Amino acid sequence: MMPTGVYIRKPMSEEQKRKIGTALRGRQHTEQSKKNMSEGRKGMVLSEEHKKHVGEATKGRVVSMETRKMQSESNKGKHSQKMPELLYHHTKYKEIHGVDEVVLLTHSEHRRLHNRLRREGKCNIPPSKLLKISSAAVRRRRAKECKSGMLPLEKVML
Numbered sequence: 001m002m003p004t005g006v007y008i009r010k011p012m013s014e015e016q017k018r019k020i021g022t023a024l025r026g027r028q029h030t031e032q033s034k035k036n037m038s039e040g041r042k043g044m045v046l047s048e049e050h051k052k053h054v055g056e057a058t059k060g061r062v063v064s065m066e067t068r069k070m071q072s073e074s075n076k077g078k079h080s081q082k083m084p085e086l087l088y089h090h091t092k093y094k095e096i097h098g099v100d101e102v103v104l105l106t107h108s109e110h111r112r113l114h115n116r117l118r119r120e121g122k123c124n125i126p127p128s129k130l131l132k133i134s135s136a137a138v139r140r141r142r143a144k145e146c147k148s149g150m151l152p153l154e155k156v157m158l
Helices: 014-024 031-041 048-058 065-075 107-119 127-147
Strands: 086-091 101-106
Touching (some): 107 127
16 A cells, blocks of 8 residues: 655755756757657647747747748758748848848738838838739749749749
8 A cells, every 4th residue: 555645855955956957967868758758749739828828928039041041951841731932022221121131031021021111101012012012022033943943843833
């Protein structure tokens, strides 16, 4: 028969905490451990409250182009779902955008950029025309990549 009751351990001293931390530092999980942890999380249902907190934590996060390219290379071949179309946006007016460079944006990022600029009075493109403009920009980018041999010809049209 197992004993019952509440088991309370003594609090660890700072020295004990330091020794344990030193012993575990740099330790890596085995492939089997990683697989077990992955399997344990699959099918886990997140509460709406948790999803809301995750959304709030990542809102406004700025990801550099270098990081985006590394993520893109890392994810190639891993996902079967369609990735968002990217378009080149030439931010050539330094007084409007604060920079003079060409950046890659998704349709939604492009829309948010122009909505912000419209609120600031720096953009006069109506929202109804913005999607047409972004779609045309994506087609131009894909045609350019096709000519350079980066994309097969059949993928040029959206």
